[in-house]
Amino acid sequence: MCELLGMDCNTPTDILFSFTGFSQRGGRTGPHGDGWGLAFFEGRAVRAFLDASPCAESPLASFVCSHAIKTMMAVSHIRQKTRGRVKLANTHPFVRELWGRAWVFAHNGTVKGLPRVKTGRFVPMGDTDSERAFCALMNRVARRFPTQPEDPAALWGYIAKVAAEIGRRGTFNFILANGDALFARCDTKLCFVERRAPFGRATLKDQEVSVDFGAVTTPRDRVAVVATAPLTVDEVWTHGEPGTLWVFRKGRLAATLRSRA
Amino acid sequence: MCELLGMDCNTPTDILFSFTGFSQRGGRTGPHGDGWGLAFFEGRAVRAFLDASPCAESPLASFVCSHAIKTMMAVSHIRQKTRGRVKLANTHPFVRELWGRAWVFAHNGTVKGLPRVKTGRFVPMGDTDSERAFCALMNRVARRFPTQPEDPAALWGYIAKVAAEIGRRGTFNFILANGDALFARCDTKLCFVERRAPFGRATLKDQEVSVDFGAVTTPRDRVAVVATAPLTVDEVWTHGEPGTLWVFRKGRLAATLRSRA
Numbered sequence: 105m106c107e108l109l110g111m112d113c114n115t116p117t118d119i120l121f122s123f124t125g126f127s128q129r130g131g132r133t134g135p136h137g138d139g140w141g142l143a144f145f146e147g148r149a150v151r152a153f154l155d156a157s158p159c160a161e162s163p164l165a166s167f168v169c170s171h172a173i174k175t176m177m178a179v180s181h182i183r184q185k186t187r188g189r190v191k192l193a194n195t196h197p198f199v200r201e202l203w204g205r206a207w208v209f210a211h212n213g214t215v216k217g218l219p220r221v222k223t224g225r226f227v228p229m230g231d232t233d234s235e236r237a238f239c240a241l242m243n244r245v246a247r248r249f250p251t252q253p254e255d256p257a258a259l260w261g262y263i264a265k266v267a268a269e270i271g272r273r274g275t276f277n278f279i280l281a282n283g284d285a286l287f288a289r290c291d292t293k294l295c296f297v298e299r300r301a302p303f304g305r306a307t308l309k310d311q312e313v314s315v316d317f318g319a320v321t322t323p324r325d326r327v328a329v330v331a332t333a334p335l336t337v338d339e340v341w342t343h344g345e346p347g348t349l350w351v352f353r354k355g356r357l358a359a360t361l362r363s364r365a
Numbered sequence: 366m367c368e369l370l371g372m373d374c375n376t377p378t379d380i381l382f383s384f385t386g387f388s389q390r391g392g393r394t395g396p397h398g399d400g401w402g403l404a405f406f407e408g409r410a411v412r413a414f415l416d417a418s419p420c421a422e423s424p425l426a427s428f429v430c431s432h433a434i435k436t437m438m439a440v441s442h443i444r445q446k447t448r449g450r451v452k453l454a455n456t457h458p459f460v461r462e463l464w465g466r467a468w469v470f471a472h473n474g475t476v477k478g479l480p481r482v483k484t485g486r487f488v489p490m491g492d493t494d495s496e497r498a499f500c501a502l503m504n505r506v507a508r509r510f511p512t513q514p515e516d517p518a519a520l521w522g523y524i525a526k527v528a529a530e531i532g533r534r535g536t537f538n539f540i541l542a543n544g545d546a547l548f549a550r551c552d553t554k555l556c557f558v559e560r561r562a563p564f565g566r567a568t569l570k571d572q573e574v575s576v577d578f579g580a581v582t583t584p585r586d587r588v589a590v591v592a593t594a595p596l597t598v599d600e601v602w603t604h605g606e607p608g609t610l611w612v613f614r615k616g617r618l619a620a621t622l623r624s625r626a
Contacts (some may be wrong), residue, residue, distance in 0.1 A: 148490045149454035151415050167428045193410035201461060204488035225486060225507075227465035229409040246486075 106196070106212045107136055108294065109180040110279040110330040112286040114355035116174035117327050119144075121315050123180060124169055125308035125335045130159025130182035133310045138185040139195040142168060143208045144175040145283040150206035154195045179281050181210035193230030197279075198238050200226055202245065203252045207282045209238040212332055213275025213291060221270070237270050241280070256285065257359070263287055264349040264363040271347075272365045279330060286352040288330045289363055290344025296330040297341050298356060306336040326355030367457070367473045368397055369555065370441040371540040371591040373547040375616035377435035378588050380405075382576050384441060385430055386569035386596045391420025391443035394571045399446040400456040403429060404469045405436040406544045411467035415456045440542050442471035454491030458540075459499050461487055463506065464513045468543045470499040473593055474536025474552060482531070498531050502541070517546065518620070524548055525610040525624040532608075533626045540591060547613040549591040550624055551605025557591040558602050559617060567597040587616030 109126045111119050123142065131137035140159035143152040151173075155162045159182050181196035188194040197210040211234035218236045224243035228235040244266045245259070253259050263280070267289050270276055277294050280287040288294055299306075301324075303317035330350070334341040344350070347364030350357055370387045372380050384403065392398035401420035404413040412434075416423045420443050442457035449455040458471040472495035479497040485504035489496040505527045506520070514520050524541070528550050531537055538555050541548040549555055560567075562585075564578035591611070595602040605611070608625030611618055 146453035149452075149456075151453060152413070154412050163432055164428070167425070171424055191410075192407035192412060195410075199460075201488065201490065204490050206490065227462065229462065229465050229467065 106181055106183045107134065107332040108210050108212050108277065108279050108330070110281065110286050110288055111178045112328045112352040112355055113176050114326045115324070116176055117325070118172035118174050119178045119180070120169060120172050121306070121308070121313070122329050122331070122335050124313060125310040126180060126182065126331065127159045127165050127169065128310040130165070132160035134182070136182035136184040138183040138190045140165065140180070140182045141195050141197050141210070142180040143178060143197045143199065144173055145177040145206070145281065146175065148205045148283050150199060150208055150283070152197060152199055152208070154192060156190050156192055156195055177281050177283060177286055179208045179210050179279050186214050188230055188232035191230065194232045194235070196234060198235050200238070200242050202242060205282045205284070207242060207280065209278060209280050211237060212277040212293070215270060215274035215276055217273050237276065240270060241266055260285070260287070260351050260359055260361060264361040267349060268347070268363045268365040271363065277332070284353070285358070286330070288350045288352070290348045290350070291346055293332055294330060294344045295334055295341040296328055296350065296357070297336070297339050299327045299329070300325070305338065307338050309335060309337050328352045328355050328357065367442055367444045368395065368593040369471050369473050369538065369540050369591070371542065371547050371549055372439045373589045373613040373616055374437050375585070375587045377437055378586070379433035379435050380439045380441070381430060381433050382567070382569070382574070383590050383592070383596050385574060386571040387441060387443065387592065388420045388426050388430065389571040391426070393421035395443070397443035397445040399444040399451045401426065401441070401443045402456050402458050402471070403441040404439060404458045404460065405434055406438040406467070406542065407436065409466045409544050411460060411469055411544070413458065413460055413469070415453060417451050417453055417456055438542050438544060438547055440469045440471050440540050447475050449491055449493035452491065455493045455496070457495060459496045461499070461503050463503060466543045466545070468503060468541065470539060470541050472498060473538040473554070476531060476535035476537055478534050498537065501531060502527055521546070521548070521612050521620055521622060525622040528610060529608065529624045529626040532624065538593070545614070546619070547591070549611045549613065551609045551611070552607055554593055555591060555605045556595055556602040557589055557611065557618070558597070558600050560588045560590070561586070561616070566599065568599050570596060570598050589613045589616050589618065
């Protein structure tokens with residue numbers, strides 16, 4: 105299995121604190137040593153750092169940790185492979201373009217029977233069930249909405265529905281982001297924390313690091329962090345009910361949708 | 366204007382030597398300080414390092430230069446903007462997926478009147494003429510060849526034809542790569558060198574660095590390097606005739622096509 109990390113903010117924020125703890129699970133405090141990736145949005149575009157080596161030992165991960173890249177939205181994944189060998193094409197998060205926006209996807213779980221599911225114009229580059237599930241989801245969204253719908257709720261509801269259908273085929277925890285909204289589906293295991301004023305102190309679970317968010321934020325800042333398992337020991341994380349799709353926008357939970365067939 | 370760099374090999378090779386000289390033109394020996402990008406293929410997938418800051422001062426460029434990432438195919442670009450402000454979405458090379466392959470594109474020149482050209486399902490994320498030209502080209506290729514054609518020459522000829530059409534609208538030097546072939550179109554300025562046994566010594570033009578390729582290669586290795594201007598002072602670079610499309614495969618020039626309307 106793998107672990108997921110997502111961040112959505114209303115002001116450019118660096119993901120260093122969360123990523124520092126998370127990255128330790130990639131081969132040090134956790135067994136997820138089969139590659140990692142971290143994608144940062146800048147508007148509609150994204151920069152993805154991907155590496156097929158263990159995150160905890162990756163020079164690229166060290167580089168990312170030593171340069172506080174600020175972003176409004178980020179998605180990360182550390183992989184412990186179930187299907188598909190260790191190679192770049194199998195490394196999450198996966199990226200595709202739709203409506204002139206980058207869409208980024210990372211998955212935790214295994215989904216079966218996907219070769220029979222149409223992916224249309226979105227063709228997998230690698231051989232994971234995860235990328236195929238992403239392509240199938242993107243194909244459905246692109247067919248239903250040839251352009252970005254004016255009503256965001258229509259899109260959100262449709263993603264919840266399609267995710268429920270794909271989710272019937274196995275375990276389908278995922279983070280999907282397009283620079284406008286961050287979608288997080290809890291199938292078996294996912295949680296989030298919203299950080300907002302008054303900001304307190306938080307201490308990582310996986311490394312002896314703590315930060316006083318009050319000293320590095322303004323009262324208007326809002327940051328939502330989603331992860332497979334809580335990253336800090338002294339914050340209140342909300343655990344998802346199986347079959348839930350959370351939608352985050354501008355650093356807050358904008359919707360909680362049922363995503364179960 | 367901008368500068369282009371491409372590499373195509375028959376064995377995994379690092380692009381450090383060429384990129385070291387090239388990167389100096391990004392704000393030090395050349396004026397191209399409006400961002401840079403470097404994309405490395407691994408099979409059908411690609412890793413792109415992108416930065417909107419000058420290449421010669423970029424910590425990410427230093428990282429890339431200090432870690433010899435080996436690849437069979439790479440595309441790089443340093444930008445001196447003509448259209449579109451400095452931001453990630455306007456930073457070359459641009460990436461899209463077709464047929465389960467990453468396609469990577471970098472452009473030197475300015476193309477006009479593109480808003481009237483259809484881009485179909487490939488929608489620009491930024492506001493450069495370059496990304497729009499890439500999307501228009503990809504749309505034509507995807508419509509003509511819904512799947513990868515068995516005869517590669519059919520694809521090559523079609524790309525030469527469409528590039529000629531788009532090229533009528535301005536200056537259209539580009540490098541396009543999909544992991545299988547690297548296409549380089551010379552409109553006004555582009556050159557290449559093929560390195561093969563017996564390997565000699567080469568000295569960079571932009572920095573006091575030289576390398577003895579004989580010491581770091583095997584006799585079967587082949588590497589083709591394409592660039593806007595020669596990167597070395599002691600190798601024979603072939604300069605392109607205006608309206609030529611070169612196709613490189615496995616480190617050698619596979620075809621020279623006419624690409625002029």
